[in-house]
Amino acid sequence: MYEIVSKKDLSSDIHLLEIKAPMIAKRAKAGQFIMLMVDDKGERIPLTMADWNSEKGTVTIIELEAGKTTKQLGMLKVGDKLRSIVGPLGMETELENHGTVVCIGGGIGIALMYPVVRALKQAGNEIISIMGSKTASTMILEEEISAVSDVIHICTDDGTKGHHGFVSDILKQMLDEKKPIDMVYAVGPIIMMKVISDITRPFGVHTVVSLNPIMVDGTGMCGSCRVSIDGKTKFACVDGPEFDGHKVDFKLLIERNRRYLEEEKRSLEKFDKEVQ
Amino acid sequence: MAEEKKPKKERVKKKYPMPEQPPEERIHNFNEVPIGQTEDVIKKEAQRCLQCKPSEKRKLCYDGCPVGIDIPAFIKKIQEDDLEGAIGIIKRYNNLPAVCGRVCPYENQCEGNCVVGKIKDSEPVAIGRMERFLADWERARGVKAPELPPRKDKKVAVVGSGPAGLTVAADLAKKGYQVTLFEALHSPGGVLVYGIPEFRLPKAIVRAEVSYIETLGVKLVTDAVVGKSISMQELSEQNDAIFVATGAGLPKWMNIPGENLNGILSANEFLTRANLMKSYMFPDADTPNRIGKKVATIGGGNVAMDCARTSLRLGAEESWIIYRRTETELPARIEEVHHAMQEGVKFQFLTAPVKYEGDETGYVKKMECCRMKLGEPDASGRRRPLVCPGENFELDVDTVLIAIGQSPNPIVPQTTPEIKTTKWGTIVVDDWQRTSMKGVFAAGDIATGDATVILAMGGGKRAAEAMDRYLSENEDWPAPETWEQ
Numbered sequence: 001m002y003e004i005v006s007k008k009d010l011s012s013d014i015h016l017l018e019i020k021a022p023m024i025a026k027r028a029k030a031g032q033f034i035m036l037m038v039d040d041k042g043e044r045i046p047l048t049m050a051d052w053n054s055e056k057g058t059v060t061i062i063e064l065e066a067g068k069t070t071k072q073l074g075m076l077k078v079g080d081k082l083r084s085i086v087g088p089l090g091m092e093t094e095l096e097n098h099g100t101v102v103c104i105g106g107g108i109g110i111a112l113m114y115p116v117v118r119a120l121k122q123a124g125n126e127i128i129s130i131m132g133s134k135t136a137s138t139m140i141l142e143e144e145i146s147a148v149s150d151v152i153h154i155c156t157d158d159g160t161k162g163h164h165g166f167v168s169d170i171l172k173q174m175l176d177e178k179k180p181i182d183m184v185y186a187v188g189p190i191i192m193m194k195v196i197s198d199i200t201r202p203f204g205v206h207t208v209v210s211l212n213p214i215m216v217d218g219t220g221m222c223g224s225c226r227v228s229i230d231g232k233t234k235f236a237c238v239d240g241p242e243f244d245g246h247k248v249d250f251k252l253l254i255e256r257n258r259r260y261l262e263e264e265k266r267s268l269e270k271f272d273k274e275v276q
Numbered sequence: 277m278a279e280e281k282k283p284k285k286e287r288v289k290k291k292y293p294m295p296e297q298p299p300e301e302r303i304h305n306f307n308e309v310p311i312g313q314t315e316d317v318i319k320k321e322a323q324r325c326l327q328c329k330p331s332e333k334r335k336l337c338y339d340g341c342p343v344g345i346d347i348p349a350f351i352k353k354i355q356e357d358d359l360e361g362a363i364g365i366i367k368r369y370n371n372l373p374a375v376c377g378r379v380c381p382y383e384n385q386c387e388g389n390c391v392v393g394k395i396k397d398s399e400p401v402a403i404g405r406m407e408r409f410l411a412d413w414e415r416a417r418g419v420k421a422p423e424l425p426p427r428k429d430k431k432v433a434v435v436g437s438g439p440a441g442l443t444v445a446a447d448l449a450k451k452g453y454q455v456t457l458f459e460a461l462h463s464p465g466g467v468l469v470y471g472i473p474e475f476r477l478p479k480a481i482v483r484a485e486v487s488y489i490e491t492l493g494v495k496l497v498t499d500a501v502v503g504k505s506i507s508m509q510e511l512s513e514q515n516d517a518i519f520v521a522t523g524a525g526l527p528k529w530m531n532i533p534g535e536n537l538n539g540i541l542s543a544n545e546f547l548t549r550a551n552l553m554k555s556y557m558f559p560d561a562d563t564p565n566r567i568g569k570k571v572a573t574i575g576g577g578n579v580a581m582d583c584a585r586t587s588l589r590l591g592a593e594e595s596w597i598i599y600r601r602t603e604t605e606l607p608a609r610i611e612e613v614h615h616a617m618q619e620g621v622k623f624q625f626l627t628a629p630v631k632y633e634g635d636e637t638g639y640v641k642k643m644e645c646c647r648m649k650l651g652e653p654d655a656s657g658r659r660r661p662l663v664c665p666g667e668n669f670e671l672d673v674d675t676v677l678i679a680i681g682q683s684p685n686p687i688v689p690q691t692t693p694e695i696k697t698t699k700w701g702t703i704v705v706d707d708w709q710r711t712s713m714k715g716v717f718a719a720g721d722i723a724t725g726d727a728t729v730i731l732a733m734g735g736g737k738r739a740a741e742a743m744d745r746y747l748s749e750n751e752d753w754p755a756p757e758t759w760e761q
Contacts, residue, residue, distance in 0.1 A: 023505045037462055041554065043562035044462070068562060084462035086499040216553065216563075219460050219501055219687065221470075221525040222545035226536055233529065233536060238687070252536060255638030259538050263564035270559050 001081035005058055011138045013065040014108065015074045016050070022057030024049075024087045030119035031093030031112070031210065031242055034059065035218035037084040038072050044084070045069050046215045046237070048112035048187075050141070059085075062111035062140060068267040075275070089218050090241045097124035098206075099182035102174065103149070104130045104167050104196060106188025107138070112210055113187050114141050118148045120185070126150050128181075130170050132188070136161035168195045175203050183208065186245065190254055197245030207245035211236045213256060228252050287395075288324055291402040292317045299618040303588045306474040306556050309615060310378075315359070318409045322354035325401045328391050337403060340385040342734030343376075343443075345369040347386055347403055354406065363410040367422075370407075371446035371489060372439065372733065374415060374481045375468060377408025380730045381609045415484050421491035425452040430747045433458065433515040434494075435502045435688065438466020439729045440521035440720030442489055443736030444743070449492035451744055456515070457494050460501040461552065466523055468729070470552040471544070473582050475589070476612075479551070503691035508716070517715045517743050520695075520703065521736065524682040524721035530574070534632030535678075539568060539640040543579045543679035550586050568674030569593045572643060574629060575679035576601065581612040583677040584621040592675070595621045600628040600648045600661040626650075626661070630668065632676065643671045682726045696759045700725055704759055708742035709735060712759040717743055 006018040024034060028049055035044045051060040065071045076082075093116050101120050105113030110131055121127050129149040133139040134157045146152045153170045154162030163170060167188075174181065181203075186196040187210040200207045213225040213236050220238035227236050228249035234240065295311040296302075302309055313321075327348050328336050337347040345366055353362035366373045382404035387393060393400025430453050434445045437459040445457045463469050465482040490496060500506055502522070511518050527542030529535055546565065549555040555565030571587040573580045576599035587595045597616070599606065602625045606613055617623075626648040633642040647667040650659035684701040694713040696704045702725050703711055703718040711718050719735030721727055 023500060027505065041557070041561040043553065084499050086460065086462070086501060087505065089501070089504060216545055216548050217461065217470075219504075219525075220685070221527070222548050223527050223529075223542040224545045228536060233531075252638070255538060256536070258637075260564045260566065263558065263566065267559045267562055267564070 001083065002085045003081050004076055004078055005056075007076070007078050010062065010140050013074065014062065014138060014140060015065075016060060016062045017073065017076070018058045018060045019082060019085060020057060021059050021085050021087075024059050024085065025052045025054045025057045028052040028059060028088040029092035030095070030115040032088035032090050033112075033218075033241060034061070034085055034087030035089065035215065036061075036082055036086075038069060038076070039083050042072075042083060043069050044216060044218065046089075046212070046218055048109075048210075049088070050111040050114055059087075062108065064108040067264045068271045071268065071271060086218065090237060091239070093119060093185075093208075093242060095119050095123040099125065100128065100180055101125045101183045101185060102128045102130065102171060102181050104132075104171065104184065104186040104188070104192075105145075106132045106167055106186075106192040107134070108140075109188030109192075109210070110140050110145070113185075114144055116185060116187070117145055121148045128174075129153065130155065130167045132156070132167035132192070134158065166195075167192065168199055171196060172199050175199065175205070181205050184245075186210075190250060190257065193245060193248075194250040197248065197250070201246050208242050209245040209248060210241050211243060211248065211253060212241065213253060214259060226256075287392075287398070288320070289395075289398045291324075291399045291405070292321045294402075294405055299620070302475065303619050306589055308478050309475050312412060313405060313409055315409075315413070318406055319354060319357070321402050321406060322351050324392055325351040325355070326391055327352060334391075335389045336391070337386040337389050337401075340387075340389040341369075342385065342730045343369050343737050345386075350410070351401070351403075351406065354410075359410060359413055363414045366407060366410060369737075370733070371443055372485050373407050374411035374485055375439070375477060376730055376733070377404055377406075377411050378477050378481075379472060379728075380404055381728060383610055385730070415481075419484070419488050419491075421488070422450065424450065424493060427454065427493075428452040428747075430454065430517075431456070431515040432517050432519065432743065432747075433511045434519045434521065435511070436460075436466060436521040436523055436720070436722070437464035437486070437496070438468065438521060438523050438720060438732065440523075440732040440736035440739070441466065441519065442486065443733045444519045444521065444719070444740045445494045446489045446492055447737065447740035448743060449489070449494045453744075453747065455494045457489075457496050458500045458502050458506070459496065459498045460522075462498055463552065464496055464498060470548045471579065471582070473547065473551055473586050474556075475585070476582065501687060503687040508688060508692040508695070508713070512713075512715060517717065517747055519736075519739055519743065520688055520711070520716060520718040520722060521720040521732070522685040522688050522722045523732075524726040525685045526683040526701075527678065528681045528683055529678060530629065530680065532629060532631055534634060534640065537632055537634040537640040538638045539566075539674055540632060540676040540678065543573075543575070543583050543677055544682065546583055546677050547579070547586065550590070556590060565590060566675075567592050570596070570673050571675040571677065572596045572598050572629075572671065572673045573677040573679055574598050575681070576606040576608060577679065577681070578608045578612050580677075580679035581608045581616045581621075583679050585616055585619055587675070587677070588619055588621065596671075596673075597621055597623045598627050598629065598645065599623065599625050601650060601658065602626060605658050624671075628661070628663075629676075640673060640676055643673050643676060644668055645671060682721070684722050684725065688722070706754060706758070708745075709739035710742065710754060712756070714753045715746070
């Protein structure tokens with residue numbers, strides 16, 4: 001069992017949980033993920049790590065209440081224990097000195113973006129971070145990412161903070177102005193990653209995206225997370241989760257992520273009724 | 277032979293029947309299909325055994341057992357009304373009798389060699405059912421932990437808690453080694469838990485067998501993916517020997533158009549959702565497993581039967597097995613095929629899918645198949661299926677389960693270059709189950725490719741003996757060039 005050692009509500013439905021998991025904390029690398037299960041009847045869901053501390057033996061996740069499991073996670077308190085957490089899973093981010101890297105995070109994707117930005121910065125890259133959220137109050141990790149970026153842009157859909165619009169607007173402008181960009185790293189909603197990849201393609205800028213398909217075991221055994229990369233089937237859990245954005249079949253990913261919408265809704269409704 | 281001298285008495289030709297849940301009832305639940313026999317019936321069954329003595333002339337029951345159980349000896353104990361003695365003999369050889377008594381292909385092993393079964397119109401002695409009964413009888417009374425020898429100061433790590441891993445962990449713990457058993461998933465048992473359905477192997481039984489192994493002093497660590505959560509290097513620094521039994525968990529695909537459509541799942545995904553994650557309890561358990569009206573399972577092995585039968589229980593209106601050879605070549609156990617047929621699973625032989633078509637939401641709706649015929653026998657001795665050109669046809673389906681086999685789990689070899697693998701991805705081992713990395717042994721599906729529970733346990737048995745020898749007497753290891761094939 002894995003104890004929650006600290007918890008912070010970043011907004012009404014976004015929560016930061018620090019969980020005791022020494023084996024994971026010791027080996028975690030930027031870009032990797034964990035699978036967790038709240039209780040015996042729980043679902044195994046993949047979540048990205050926002051941070052880890054090998055001395056304390058903890059990993060930090062930031063989660064947005066979207067379905068039953070994430071809502072249940074949000075209701076847990078310090079001292080509560082999780083049934084299972086396993087990791088670090090997936091391949092780590094390739095940490096080369098590319099030159100200038102634009103890191104783009106959307107919504108809860110910013111949680112994974114933070115360790116990637118930090119590691120890319122340490123590898124000697126110049127970092128331009130672009131972060132987007134629906135509204136100012138749901139923007140996460142602004143201070144942390146600012147501290148490891150050379151330049152930072154904030155966008156909100158409703159204009160309550162920074163640029164009124166999408167992260168892709170800022171990137172498009174940079175490319176149009178012929179700013180030198182050696183690589184783009186994007187993590188967030190699938191549609192955001194697709195738009196970013198479409199924007200960089202004509203400019204030939206290498207674009208890495210971190211995909212979030214549905215997983216069951218997370219260790220390469222089931223193929224629930226299969227994605228099509230350059231026409232070839234890959235398992236995001238072991239071959240990814242990062243892939244070349246120009247080669248990803250985003251349409252397939254969007255369709256596959258809708259597989260259990262009805263069941264997800266049913267599960268959430270049942271849970272909402274139970275907690276009322 | 278001894279039996280010839282015995283006074284002639286009326287032989288019972290057939291096995292005493294195993295009561296089963298009726299098919300029309302059981303397709304609506306996940307309870308075990310065979311209900312179990314009484315002590316009285318088992319004692320009568322034991323009387324059918326001729327107590328054959330070892331013979332060079334022919335193979336006998338125990339020759340067919342991959343873990344070498346002294347079968348006549350345990351049956352003799354039943355004949356003598358000593359059930360405790362009987363299970364004691366089994367457990368000297370087999371740490372998982374309640375599992376083997378349910379999932380072993382006895383018809384090809386012990387019972388396949390049984391002399392009674394060779395007599396005209398006779399069935400072999402029901403060895404598997406006796407094993408099952410004894411294990412259940414013992415569990416119901418409360419299993420006692422055996423007396424253990426003094427603890428040795430040698431440590432062993434076992435990677436993977438499936439049948440091979442559990443066997444090695446138990447055998448070495450019984451010899452006094454300090455064993456840590458690593459499992460990647462959140463519950464131990466490997467394929468016994470994620471793969472084999474509840475109606476064939478209740479998970480409470482697996483839990484009880486694992487608990488027994490824990491009472492031997494084995495330390496269990498779940499949620500640990502060796503190669504990811506902890507490296508083989510770290511394990512070898514902390515232990516005197518390592519046993520790798522990470523199984524064949526990587527689903528195979530046919531790589532035909534449309535295979536990534538929604539509604540097309542690997543057998544592993546479908547069964548893991550159903551078994552490990554208990555999707556049949558959804559929404560009381562959180563993991564869903566959407567099943568269509570018309571399900572096609574591709575493949576003819578035990579896993580395919582499990583998929584087809586699970587589909588019916590999850591509410592499929594039609595469940596089809598699509599197999600490229602004929603009924604004769606089906607690799608599944610006869611009992612599983614029989615159960616599937618009783619339950620209404622339909623079989624489409626000499627057929628293979630070539631392409632899938634989806635609807636506008638990306639869900640599979642149609643499968644194009646080709647007809648096959650059987651040609652000359654291939655390397656496996658089975659007749660090779662050949663495509664009949666120009667005879668393709670379409671089937672409407674809304675769920676497709678791919679059960680055409682599993683490849684070895686790549687994580688340990690990928691993260692441990694010292695460990696050599698074959699071109700099929702299995703770990704190369706010698707007769708003593710030694711790998712190319714000193715102190716590291718391997719068995720089960722990771723070494724053989726996908727096979728049965730009992731073969732994995734047989735490999736584990738050999739590995740445990742070899743590991744004991746390595747740890748207590750002889751640390752020699754084959755020279756590096758041995759591993760160059």
